[in-house]
Amino acid sequence: MDIESKISFRLKNLGEYVFFGVAEAKKQALNSGKDVIDLGGGNPDLAPHPKIVETLKKEADDPENHRHPVYEGLPELRKAVARWMKRRFDVDPDPDSEVLILLGSKEGLALVSWAFLDPRDVALVPDPAYPPFKRGVMLAGGKPVLVPLLKKNRWLPDFDEIKREDVSEAKLLFLNYPNNPTGALADREFLQRAVDFAKENEIIICQDMAYSEITFDGIKSESILTVDGAKDCSLEFFSFSKTFGMTGWRLGFVVGNKKLIDALKQVEVNVHSGAFHLLQKAACVALSLEEKEIDVARLTYQQRRDILVKGLKELGWEVEAPKGGIFVWAKIPYRMDSKNMANLLIEKAGVVTTPGVGLGPSGEGYLRFSLIVDEVRLKKVVDRLKSLKL
């Protein structure tokens, strides 16, 4: 059988997932015996708080926790989410109808397109961006329309620049602040503008807050749900991966409009059967941590940021200190495209980064460095870049 001919166009059209390409180049470097420093992915190296892990171990002894999970998430975790949203943002969601537990925010962000897009429906997707927004739209048969994030606009989309016909056909708008890869934050003024735009044009906002708690210099991220009218049209996605170092657990949640949550839930229940209860019980502990316990992670990423940004600047790279997230978005100071630059860094310096173009065409000319190794290794990255004669 010609299996190739059986593969759906949806899948074929996706092309290579940028992180596979990076992983392959890294494998080759490792095979050649290089000491590889991997700043390619978004996989945090900080361990979860001991209280979270202790709860996980204790709950493993309870046979009830090994039974089939509750589809939409344990009531106690949904209540913990609602309490956390109140404490952190002064948003008061109903835990039964306005909160849904996800198997990582990625899963929700990809499946949300299945809930709202019919074939060829438009979704407005930031460029550059976390790839599952666009790829989720494509897998659902929808049409992604890229909205460039440019430095001159503080890496925020300019809604006036989107073609009228795309706006009128759009059903979804993806946003992500604190932003991967640019490190930008969204202020209230922008969030209000986004909600006004969405309401005026009947578009659903999917705001990705995976990095909600990883912000620097004392600035805090704001929830879009605090903005006038947002509850009519918005879903806000959160992750346990980055704030709490629980990446491998695959746990996240989404908060927002009841009807939107319900539609996403309908897709979820048909695709998976809920998150393992042990994880959900330990996640309740994560959400009860005090701010000062989360400050440890914030400060760690901030110190790493400062080392890398200073080092890159000294080497002539054009780079802004990110305000949040775990990435540094740096303009390549040589006449080289981002794929070639990333390959050269792996080959000659043993440093893995993400080529900006892999995150969208507007990312060409940039590299993304992840802050996922300790300060000693980051200093080594700067030293290795220094010794490259380019």
Ligand SMILES: Cc1ncc(COP(=O)(O)O)c(C=O)c1O
């Ligand atoms: C912007 C953004 N959103 C979502 C995710 C996915 O996070 P999770 O581990 O919750 O699926 C990531 C992970 O890298 C990310 O960078």
